Amino acid sequence: MEGGGDMGLMEWCRELPKIELHAHLNGSVRDSTLLELAKDLGEKGVIAFADVVHVIMKNGRSLPECFKLFDLYHLLTTDHQTVTRITKEVIEDFAAENVVYLELRTTPKKNEAKGMTKCSYMKAVIDGIRAVDTVDVDFVTSGTSNVNCSEATPLNCIGSPIKRKKIYVRLLLSIDRRETTAAALETVNLAMDLKNFGVVGIDLSGNPVIGEWQTFLPALKHAKELGLPITLHCGEVPNHKEIQAMLDICPQRIGHACFLVEEEWKRVKFLKIPVVEICLTSNIRTGRFSSIYDHFFADLYKAKHQVALCTDDSGLFSTTLSNEFYLAASTFGVSIHHLSLQSKHIIWQVLHKIYWVVSSYTGLNKDEMFLLARSAIQSTFADDEVKHELTKIYDDAANRLII
Numbered sequence: 001m002e003g004g005g006d007m008g009l010m011e012w013c014r015e016l017p018k019i020e021l022h023a024h025l026n027g028s029v030r031d032s033t034l035l036e037l038a039k040d041l042g043e044k045g046v047i048a049f050a051d052v053v054h055v056i057m058k059n060g061r062s063l064p065e066c067f068k069l070f071d072l073y074h075l076l077t078t079d080h081q082t083v084t085r086i087t088k089e090v091i092e093d094f095a096a097e098n099v100v101y102l103e104l105r106t107t108p109k110k111n112e113a114k115g116m117t118k119c120s121y122m123k124a125v126i127d128g129i130r131a132v133d134t135v136d137v138d139f140v141t142s143g144t145s146n147v148n149c150s151e152a153t154p155l156n157c158i159g160s161p162i163k164r165k166k167i168y169v170r171l172l173l174s175i176d177r178r179e180t181t182a183a184a185l186e187t188v189n190l191a192m193d194l195k196n197f198g199v200v201g202i203d204l205s206g207n208p209v210i211g212e213w214q215t216f217l218p219a220l221k222h223a224k225e226l227g228l229p230i231t232l233h234c235g236e237v238p239n240h241k242e243i244q245a246m247l248d249i250c251p252q253r254i255g256h257a258c259f260l261v262e263e264e265w266k267r268v269k270f271l272k273i274p275v276v277e278i279c280l281t282s283n284i285r286t287g288r289f290s291s292i293y294d295h296f297f298a299d300l301y302k303a304k305h306q307v308a309l310c311t312d313d314s315g316l317f318s319t320t321l322s323n324e325f326y327l328a329a330s331t332f333g334v335s336i337h338h339l340s341l342q343s344k345h346i347i348w349q350v351l352h353k354i355y356w357v358v359s360s361y362t363g364l365n366k367d368e369m370f371l372l373a374r375s376a377i378q379s380t381f382a383d384d385e386v387k388h389e390l391t392k393i394y395d396d397a398a399n400r401l402i403i
């Protein structure tokens with residue numbers, strides 16, 4: 001799909017201002033940084049460098065393999081200084097491809113050996129946000145925090161003569177499915193303490209075959225009581241009892257939703273509440289769908305259900321948000337407008353190819369992609385002021401990007 005006439009579309013996708021709602025910090029680390037960190041630890045004799053290189057560089061991974069890899073990532077990134085470094089780099093990478101609003105999620109971690117508490121982990125993340133120097137960052141919502149974080153000021157230089165790129169960064173604190181109820185509650189309370197530093201909500205993630213719903217429920221209910229929005233990794237495996245329970249608490253958003261059955265989709269659509277964070281490459285790479293043509297994105301889009309294209313783990317899956325837009329545009333464009341949803345692969349592929357060749361048309365048209373990107377504004381957990389600013393960014397870009 002790349003190269004030739006298609007390059008225009010990819011470039012357009014890069015130019016498009018984008019909103020990223022589902023990105024895990026440790027899953028978004030650059031390969032080059034991981035390799036450097038692995039080399040360091042290899043030299044210190046903590047890991048066998050030769051053994052981990054091919055694991056880091058491997059392309060296709062099953063979901064269980066991903067979680068094994070996260071354990072390795074966490075070994076590499078577990079000290080304050082490294083957490084600060086990866087946060088800085090991840091934000092710079094998203095900003096470089098015109099992500100204008102990033103809701104970055106991460107699991108606050110305790111590590112006694114490194115003197116790390118959940119709170120100090122988050123301080124290291126915040127230091128990383130403050131260390132970004134290639135773009136202006138807006139992340140402080142107001143005032144200071146009561147967790148003894150150093151005085152924080154927004155990094156955007158008001159009145160700076162040179163107009164630089166700007167990115168809004170907000171944080172979601174993740175509860176890992178391996179955690180206890182007490183640990184999950186600690187994360188929710190920390191999120192409340194860090195509201196002034198751009199923490200806007202709670203995520204539930206981690207290996208979907210681990211942990212019981214009842215373990216996380218008290219913390220999620222607590223978050224709701226505190227008015228913290230929630231997004232859940234929902235239906236990554238076919239656990240229908242859990243999917244029902246997740247929908248019962250009416251989260252603001254859900255991610256993945258790969259294994260929802262018709263009845264559950266009806267409920268999602270009827271509730272009109274959960275915005276679905278769609279992670280195409282992640283779902284394909286982890287084998288949730290044997291072909292991208294089986295993905296439910298087109299179904300939801302056509303039903304006008306609120307969806308947002310996201311990367312999930314841009315480092316782990318070697319993708320970017322621009323790439324996800326390109327993938328959606330070049331795969332689903334024809335199908336969305338001209339085919340029935342039940343079409344089989346072969347029909348999708350043949351018609352898509354014919355249409356593509358005949359008309360040189362590469363998918364969703366630019367107006368629709370622009371609106372798709374813009375529609376994510378309403379799904380952010382940011383306050384109205386930020387939403388207003390984002391709307392202005394899209395209004396400005398409309399002249400340049402759509403006719």
Ligand SMILES: CNc1ncnc2c1ncn2[C@@H]1O[C@H](COP(=O)(O)O)[C@@H](O)[C@H]1O
Nearest residue numbers: 024025026027070106107174176205206233
């Ligand atoms: C592939 N789909 C996925 N499904 C579920 N959880 C995932 C995930 N991808 C990432 N994570 C969650 O994010 C953590 C890494 O980032 P942080 O250490 O929090 O920054 C993983 O350990 C896992 O808990």
Ligand SMILES: [Zn+2]
Nearest residue numbers: 205233255312
């Ligand atoms: Zn995820």
